[in-house]
Amino acid sequence: MNEHEQIGQPRRRIEGARKVTGQAKYAAEYNVPDLLYGYIVNSTITRGRITAIDEAAARSVAGVVEIFHHERRSKLPGFDVIYSDMDAPPGSPFRPLYDANIRFNGQPIALVVAETFEAARYAASLLNIHYEEESFDVDLLTNLARARKPSKGLATLIKPLPPGPRGDFETAYAQADARFEGHFHHGSQHHNPLELFATTTVYEGDGKLTIYDKTQGTTNSQLYVSNLFGLSFRDVRVIAPFVGGGFGSGLRPQYQLVLCVMAALQLRRNVRVVMDRAQMFTFGHRPETIQHTRFGATADGKLTAINHVALAETSRFEDYNEVVVNHANMLYPADNVALDYKLVPLDRFTPLDMRAPGGSTGMLAIETTMDQLADQLGIDPLEFRLRNYAERDVSADKPYSSKELRECYRQGAERFGWSERKPTAEVNRRGNRLVGHGMSSGIWDVIALPGKASAEFTADGKLIVSSAVTDNGQGTYTVMTQIAADELGLPLEAVSFQYGDSRHPLSPIQGGSYTTAVIGSAIKAACRALRSKLFKLAQIMDGFPLGDALPEDVRFVDGAIVLKKDPFIRVSLTDVIAFNHGKSVTASKSNIPNIFRLKQYTRAAHAASFVEVEVDEQLGIINVTRAVTAVAAGAIMNPHTARSQILGGMVWGISMALHEETLLDVNLGKYINTDLGEYHLPVHADIHDLDVIFVEEHDDVINELGAKGIGEIGVISMAPAIVNAVYNATGKLVQVFPIKVGDLL
Amino acid sequence: MNNFNYTKAESIDQAVSAVATQSEGQFIAGGTNLIDLWKYDLTHPEMLVDLNGLSELKAISELPDGGLRLGALVSNNATAYHPLVQERYPLLSRTILAGATAQIRNSATNGGNLLQRTRCYYFYDAASPCNKRNPGSGCPAITGHNRLHAILGESEHCIAVYPSDMSVALAALEATVRVTGPEGAREIPIADFHRLPGAEPARDNTLGAGELITSIDLPSTGFADHHSYLKLRDRNSYAFALVSVATGLEIEGGRIRNARIALGGVAHKPWRVPAAEAILVDKAPTPEAFAEAADLLLAGATGYGHNDFKIELARRAIIRNGMMALDPSTQRPGAQPSL
Amino acid sequence: MPKPVTIRDNPSSHHITLQVNGLETTLRVPPWVSLLDALRDHLDLTGTKKGCDHGQCGACTVICDGDRILSCLTLAVMKDGARVTTIEGIGTEDRLHPLQQAFIDYDAFQCGYCTPGQICSGVAMLDAGHGESREEVKDLMSGNLCRCGANTNIIDAIMAVKEGKYE
Known part of the structure; x- marks a missing residue:
């Protein structure tokens, strides 16, 4: 057995059988005794205040127990800092049911609690709310003059604002041989995980709560609830073993959690609150963003000037920011660069990281602009990118910790058959359809955060590793089990990973593609500490079986400590435990990234997507017939689940380019397609051949696993490649996304 | 999502009279549209009369003139996959199969399909103005998002479209809708069944109060080739x-x-x-x-x-x-x- | 095995009998309870998922008298006397249905929330003998959304079963 019996192997999901048989339980599925059901009521106005709430009709419904709203609620704290969760942007976080003020359409304003779900829902529809309406501004396009710099805070540390200007953009742009100016726009998009946001709160008595919550951070929900309701941190336990998708929507505690806990505490009962699908459109989302690009290049295809400006929506109370404009100069080493990123506060809820936040928006503009320049210059788009390949990140004047993008281009192009692409000017027809090929680069910054884990070797020969981290479907459960198994030389069956529970060691919220690196490294550290303890015990066992061996002289294989030079000399781990009087051995460890070392490098995952589209020549209907994405993201822990992550990202890219958009009615101040019938996610019939390549990439800087994370990188290069392919097929460049039926007529 | 009473109809006449005698009585067949509308708080039945026991409405049978009678309660899928429909009216079969999803087509009935309400965003949002839902309140679609909306036959009061696929084929096939109501039975040519919004957008069709669709009759010409x-x-x-x-x-x-x-x-x-x-x-x-x-x-x-x-x-x-x-x-x- | 039924009673409740996963189950439900909520809240069969409650996602798909239907757009009272198969009745962890095994092998899910609906839908489609080509299968499976983007793996799993790889 080599040291990596598990890491890098295509293991099937450990929880697979539970998921395919319906045994995996999600937050709304704990049918605890004497459960009460809450239904949320939302504001139907966009801005103003509640003047009165008439409860009479609602209370007349049989089974109604209580109605909570700003005038009937438990005490809530009055300081912003108490409402700050682990992902709160700078500003003043929204406080559910706090006062009569309405700040956005769909604001939660009441909770009706009843003995049945149906009674709560019916009564909620009868709650009669009187408002005093004020005028509002929800329209980004007509409020661009109010754009301003984002406030700085913790969020801007992780998601840095654009670097200052380099060189002299205006002069260089004016002197460029080829220039392209783009104006890009996409509306808001909502995460819409298929599981509705839900919380089941079990009232344990003595101020203790067990909370089943849909979240991407059990610790985050635990902290938030404890702070809001003045509960002891230890008395609040948040559990989320199965989460039906998050995509960023669970990075902040959602309002159903607050309302559910409030009701449980007040009524001293078990309570469940589940959002409906329309309510899933009343909180964070990918922000509507307008982008302006101006890129200039020399006749021989050297990019000389980059100007990229993004203007995005935020709420009136928080400054949500994302990294939209920083990547062009990281990827392409032009010397004259001007970047800007600004926010426009509007009467809408604060945006929230949504799968590949910032990157998917910014790269859509950058990579479309690149193709337009290539087209002008008569250079193949891939060749144009190769001529501008950044061996070093000039935007930060740092080397890359590793960068196999060139290999992504090469392997992706070969698998796809890129050499057969025809120039846009040539018509490529297949039956009734025009065929187009497009490509795009992708980049995602590697985020390093501290994490913690514990490891225990038990008397019955099992390794238990623990972290509060969740698994929203990424495969964390399986991958962490693999990492732990390798570290102690055990088969997967001997390892149990306990997760999704705030009782376990603290984990950051699960997002930004960093979970494998952060929690995986912590598990490795904890397991190493455990190894060391087990080894020390083995050293002093009766008869000194390992002699004077030092830690580096042994390996952990097949549940035993084995001398490297003489594998016949071995001590089984269960014997070590027996020697320890049958007591299990535990170790807990934090993994703190070496920021000083990391800061010397630009650290990023890369990808390249190659896409074929067919566009019905007469009707303008687009199909992405095939696509290849080649990814360089360091070490891949589990190619089976990793491939699925990238495939999922590619589907998201298709959706961003061709399908999804939340429609905002600026007159009514609200989103109007707040259901899955009219918010179009792609269906099976839209998804054709998708292929994934993992390019080998070694990186010993980023973390000891050498893993960069793959949650976002699969999304980023896909949408621009589609837009470029549509251009290649039709000669038409669409800059308002998604591209819709009718845009190509 | 109000509470309501529920009864199973035992005969067509009994169903018709049960609905006729209730102020907010409604028939329910597949329920795929009605239950959706009810959950959105857009319809408020006091009594649902379940037609699903009426086996006489569940048959597809040949007519003496060479046409075909599609029982109102036959599911969309059962209709689309019926050998006679596939052989003689493949246009109808294909059209039905392009609508909704397999799951919905298994529940949705032929009669219910004719009665689908519009999918206009504003109609579906109880908090928005809508002349179809709340006459006189206005039509935000005209100045708002109208990507889905009508380009023909619309009025200043309503620009909603009717969403059925099946009815488009039925219109091409010149089907006849047979109905029974408190005043007896009658036949309505499909062209006269649905109506334009005019000044009364709340009315989608010409069905009278309490009338029940019993079948859709197809004439012999099926354009199978x-x-x-x-x-x-x-x-x-x-x-x-x-x-x-x-x-x-x-x-x-x-x-x-x-x-x-x-x-x-x-x-x-x-x-x-x-x-x-x-x-x-x-x-x-x-x-x-x-x-x-x-x-x-x-x-x-x-x-x-x-x-x-x-x-x-x-x-x-x-x-x-x-x-x-x-x-x-x-x-x-x-x-x-x-x- | 469903737990004993506990129902918060209501004067307008109806007695109904459902044959759920082969087990005769008697319920007293008010008419406004959907089949989906009856399964999840009343029979504790939470394998059937609520993703939209409006017939727009397919997560609540169950097989009723042989046909796949959306349990969210069905009132429980309408199905009195019907045979209902939910994901719990398709197979168990010890005895997986071939399509369940294929879903695991092809990694045809990530978060797992759409999975029971996809599987019930796929099983009913295969049993009905519908879907001749991959293109048709994709069309006939389009009533089940997957937000994680497992689409190609889902169709691969179904095609593998359809092509007899799990016999």
Whole structure:
């Protein structure tokens, strides 16, 4: 057995059988005794205040127990800092049911609690709310003059604002041989995980709560609830073993959690609150963003000037920011660069990281602009990118910790058959359809955060590793089990990973593609500490079986400590435990990234997507017939689940380019397609051949696993490649996304 | 999502009288639209009369004149997969299969399909003004998002479209809707069943209070040799039509002898213009001929901004579908464009 | 095995009998309870998922008298006397249905929330003998959304079973 019996192997999901048989339980599925059901009521106005709430009709419904709203609620704290969760942007976080003020359409304003779900829902529809309406501004396009710099805070540390200007953009742009100016726009998009946001709160008595919550951070929900309701941190336990998708929507505690806990505490009962699908459109989302690009290049295809400006929506109370404009100069080493990123506060809820936040928006503009320049210059788009390949990140004047993008281009192009692409000017027809090929680069910054884990070797020969981290479907459960198994030389069956529970060691919220690196490294550290303890015990066992061996002289294989030079000399781990009087051995460890070392490098995952589209020549209907994405993201822990992550990202890219958009009615101040019938996610019939390549990439800087994370990188290069392919097929460049039926007529 | 009473109908007469005697009595068959509307708080039945026990409405049977009777309670899928429908009315079969999803088509009934309400965003949001839902409150679609909306036959009060696919084929096939009500039984030609919004957008159709659809009768002409349904939408399946076209042709000696063209997704009812069909008669089935028909079908079409594209899209779809009808084997799952 | 039924009673409740996963189950439900909520809240069969409650996602798909239907758009009272198969009745962890095994092998899910609906839908489609080509299967499976983007793996799994790889 080599040291990596598990890491890098295509293991099937450990929880697979539970998921395919319906045994995996999600937050709304704990049918605890004497459960009460809450239904949320939302504001139907966009801005103003509640003047009165008439409860009479609602209370007349049989089974109604209580109605909570700003005038009937438990005490809530009055300081912003108490409402700050682990992902709160700078500003003043929204406080559910706090006062009569309405700040956005769909604001939660009441909770009706009843003995049945149906009674709560019916009564909620009868709650009669009187408002005093004020005028509002929800329209980004007509409020661009109010754009301003984002406030700085913790969020801007992780998601840095654009670097200052380099060189002299205006002069260089004016002197460029080829220039392209783009104006890009996409509306808001909502995460819409298929599981509705839900919380089941079990009232344990003595101020203790067990909370089943849909979240991407059990610790985050635990902290938030404890702070809001003045509960002891230890008395609040948040559990989320199965989460039906998050995509960023669970990075902040959602309002159903607050309302559910409030009701449980007040009524001293078990309570469940589940959002409906329309309510899933009343909180964070990918922000509507307008982008302006101006890129200039020399006749021989050297990019000389980059100007990229993004203007995005935020709420009136928080400054949500994302990294939209920083990547062009990281990827392409032009010397004259001007970047800007600004926010426009509007009467809408604060945006929230949504799968590949910032990157998917910014790269859509950058990579479309690149193709337009290539087209002008008569250079193949891939060749144009190769001529501008950044061996070093000039935007930060740092080397890359590793960068196999060139290999992504090469392997992706070969698998796809890129050499057969025809120039846009040539018509490529297949039956009734025009065929187009497009490509795009992708980049995602590697985020390093501290994490913690514990490891225990038990008397019955099992390794238990623990972290509060969740698994929203990424495969964390399986991958962490693999990492732990390798570290102690055990088969997967001997390892149990306990997760999704705030009782376990603290984990950051699960997002930004960093979970494998952060929690995986912590598990490795904890397991190493455990190894060391087990080894020390083995050293002093009766008869000194390992002699004077030092830690580096042994390996952990097949549940035993084995001398490297003489594998016949071995001590089984269960014997070590027996020697320890049958007591299990535990170790807990934090993994703190070496920021000083990391800061010397630009650290990023890369990808390249190659896409074929067919566009019905007469009707303008687009199909992405095939696509290849080649990814360089360091070490891949589990190619089976990793491939699925990238495939999922590619589907998201298709959706961003061709399908999804939340429609905002600026007159009514609200989103109007707040259901899955009219918010179009792609269906099976839209998804054709998708292929994934993992390019080998070694990186010993980023973390000891050498893993960069793959949650976002699969999304980023896909949408621009589609837009470029549509251009290649039709000669038409669409800059308002998604591209819709009718845009190509 | 109000509470309501529920009873199972034991006969057609009993069902009709049960609904007639209740102030907010409604029939329920598949429930796929009614339950959805109820959950959105858009309809408030006090009594639901469940028709599902009425076996006499569950049959597909041949008519003496060579036509076919589709029981109102037969599910959309059972209709689409019925051997007689597939053999003699393949246009109807394909059109049904392009609608909704397999799950919905298994529950949804033929009668219920005719009674689907519009999918206008504003109609579906109880908090928005809507003349169809709340007469006199206004139509935000006219100045708001109207990508889904009508380009033909709309009024200043309502620009909603009728979403059914099946009815588009029924319009092309000139089906007859048979109904029974408190005043007895009658027959309504499909062309007169749905109505334009005019000043009364709340009324989708000409069904009288308490009338129950018992069957849809198809005449003998089924256009089995030359037909096609083309549905253009924002994704390849599970979406309502932006524009759809049902075309049936009878061709002899290379000339069109009889033509039917009905449009979906463009108006408050399936859209037919007899003159557009007449102009095709005796012509060779060419793109130019279908273009002439398209001009007549779309005469007076008006866009409201987001839906402007529908006028040109519909024109092209009519031409394309005419050509597809010549060779029905070019039709694809989900009524996607031919390859 | 469903737990004993506990129902918060209501004067307008109806007695109904459902044959759920082969087990005769008697319920007293008010008419406004959907089949989906009856399964999840009343029978504790939470394998059937609520993703939209409006017939727009397919997560609540169950097989009723042989046909796949959306349990969210069905009132429980309408199905009195019907045979209902939920994901719990398709197979168990010890005895997986071939399609369940294929879903695991092809990694045809990530978060797992759409999975029971996809599987019930796929099983019913295969049993009905519908879907001749991959293109048709994609069309006939389009009533089940997957937000994680497992689409190609889901169709691969179904095609593998359809092509007899799990016999």
